[in-house]
Amino acid sequence: SLDPSSLVAFEDAAAGHDGILSDSTGDLFIKPCTPAEIAFYESSLASHPSFAALMPTFMGTLRLGSPDQTLAAQASTSGVTPGTAASLPLSDPGLSRGKKLDTQTAIVLENVAAGFSRPNIMDLKLGARLWDEDAPPEKRARLDKIAAETTSSSLGFRVAGMRVWQGAREGGQAKDAKGEGGDDGYKVYDKMYGRKFTADNVKEAFWEYLRSSRTGVDEGLAIGLIKGFRLAKRFHDDVSAIEECLEQQESRMISASILFVYEGDPTTRNQAWAAAQESPRFQPGAQAEVDSEVNFDRQGETDNHGSSDGDDDDDDDDDNASPKLSVTKMIDFAHAKWTPGLGPDENVLQGVRSIRKILLEIFIALFKQWKEQL
Ligand code: ADP
Ligand code: MN
Numbered sequence: 001s002l003d004p005s006s007l008v009a010f011e012d013a014a015a016g017h018d019g020i021l022s023d024s025t026g027d028l029f030i031k032p033c034t035p036a037e038i039a040f041y042e043s044s045l046a047s048h049p050s051f052a053a054l055m056p057t058f059m060g061t062l063r064l065g066s067p068d069q070t071l072a073a074q075a076s077t078s079g080v081t082p083g084t085a086a087s088l089p090l091s092d093p094g095l096s097r098g099k100k101l102d103t104q105t106a107i108v109l110e111n112v113a114a115g116f117s118r119p120n121i122m123d124l125k126l127g128a129r130l131w132d133e134d135a136p137p138e139k140r141a142r143l144d145k146i147a148a149e150t151t152s153s154s155l156g157f158r159v160a161g162m163r164v165w166q167g168a169r170e171g172g173q174a175k176d177a178k179g180e181g182g183d184d185g186y187k188v189y190d191k192m193y194g195r196k197f198t199a200d201n202v203k204e205a206f207w208e209y210l211r212s213s214r215t216g217v218d219e220g221l222a223i224g225l226i227k228g229f230r231l232a233k234r235f236h237d238d239v240s241a242i243e244e245c246l247e248q249q250e251s252r253m254i255s256a257s258i259l260f261v262y263e264g265d266p267t268t269r270n271q272a273w274a275a276a277q278e279s280p281r282f283q284p285g286a287q288a289e290v291d292s293e294v295n296f297d298r299q300g301e302t303d304n305h306g307s308s309d310g311d312d313d314d315d316d317d318d319d320n321a322s323p324k325l326s327v328t329k330m331i332d333f334a335h336a337k338w339t340p341g342l343g344p345d346e347n348v349l350q351g352v353r354s355i356r357k358i359l360l361e362i363f364i365a366l367f368k369q370w371k372e373q374l
Contacts, residue, residue, distance in 0.1 A: 012113040014123040014259070015161030015191055016332070022111060029111040030062055033334060038107055040333040048338065050245050054330045057110035064104050112331075115324045118165035118185075118264035122209045123257045123331075125160040126351040128153045132254045132335040150195045151202045156350030159194025159205045160257060163187070164212060165264030203358050206232075209260070210362065217266050222373040227273065229366035231326060235260055236359035238328035243352045251345050254335035258355060262326040275322035 010020035010029060021030040041058040044051050052058075113119035130143040130152065147153040164187050189208075197205055213231045214224035239258065263269040 012119055012121060012163065014121040014163050021106070027111055027114045028059060029056065029109040030106050032064060033105065033107045035105065037334045038105065040336045041107065043338055048249060051249060054242055054245060056112050056329050056331065059108040059110065062106040062108050064106055112259065112327050112329050113261050115321065116261060116263050117268040119261045120165055120209065120212065120264040121163045122260040123160040124157050124355055125152070125255060125257050126157050127254060127347045128156050128350060129347050130255050146195070151197055151199055154199040155202065155354035156347065157354055159197065159202065161191055161194065162189040162209050164209060203361065206358055206362055212264060213262060215266060216270060222370055225366055225370035225373060229363050229370060231262060232359050232363035232366060234326050235328060236356055236363055239352060239356040239359060242330060243349065243356060246349055246352060247344050249344065250339050250342050252337055252339050252342065253333065253345055253348050255332060256330060256336055256348065257332045258352070259329045259331045260326070263324060268323050269325065272323040272325035276325045
């Protein structure tokens with residue numbers, strides 16, 4: 001269970017406001033938020049299950065600095081039955097100190113970067129129109145100007161931020177005991193990075209984000225290319241599923257994002273590829289040709305799935321999970337609502353389609369490069 005006094009700063013944000021927290025295990029993402037965002041999670045779980053599956057798991061809410069200081073865990077993957085409310089005393093009264101929170105309430109979500117050894121993260125902010133109905137004229141004008149100067153207006157999305165693992169840096173310093181300072185080998189691309197792209201060159205940001213997926217441990221160019229192809233294809237398929245879901249729903253989401261995560265550590269990533277090859281997702285008929293021509297990941301595969309060699313930490317079934325390769329989620333629903341009767345959210349869908357098309361072009365390019373290597 002969660003020890004509320006052990007909350008720490010969240011390290012894996014690619015964009016957004018300060019003040020995000022995590023717990024000691026790193027499994028939770030705790031963000032100060034508006035009641036609207038909590039309401040959107042609750043209504044999605046209650047009445048839009050297909051979209052809820054595309055969101056991080058909603059674990060509950062946390063009241064920051066409120067008199068009763070309770071954690072209401074309304075749904076949890078760690079044993080709390082959805083629908084029941086469990087209250088824990090929040091023993092750290094200084095939780096919100098030093099943070100400029102607009103709100104007393106935080107949302108508690110699954111940390112979608114948990115379970116990765118070195119999560120590479122990309123946040124793509126969706127929509128050409130980025131202001132809500134209640135935004136004052138100055139805010140509308142400011143956001144419209146940013147949209148006009150970026151790919152937000154032309155493509156319906158822009159790169160909000162990225163974090164990409166570079167490997168241990170030469171001369172890099174480890175973080176101190178508090179997890180501060182140091183140079184942990186991540187390259188951080190802030191919000192200004194994504195604003196400089198145009199519709200013609202924003203694909204470069206995707207190449208930049210995906211580049212390290214093609215470098216492995218003792219692997220040749222061809223194997224790197226096919227792995228890069230497969231990762232881009234996975235993200236493409238995820239975005240395609242988001243597109244299909246949104247086309248069938250009636251919603252308005254202002255300034256929501258698509259969040260990509262993939263494993264940045266080459267050794268862990270190889271283990272994840274080996275595990276992924278065994279999962280159903282990895283075996284569609286359309287990929288049979290590729291599968292038969294290259295079995296790049298069999299070489300390093302150890303059979304750690306079927307048999308128990310006694311080394312497993314078997315006191316928690318959830319810990320048997322294989323290393324993760326990639327995850328795609330929709331996030332950031334501060335200005336999102338279900339709007340029956342209004343039809344699909346074309347503002348968001350324009351961006352989703354642009355992203356899918358870019359990923360399609362990238363995986364085709366990688367496939368061609370791989371063919372040329374044979
Ligand atoms: P903001 O309203 O500040 O933009 P977001 O919900 O977009 O807040 O979150 C900020 C950043 O935190 C995102 O760019 C993303 O990198 C990260 N993030 C958001 N939700 C999660 C989550 N559930 N798990 C892991 N990281 C997340
Ligand atoms: Mn955001």
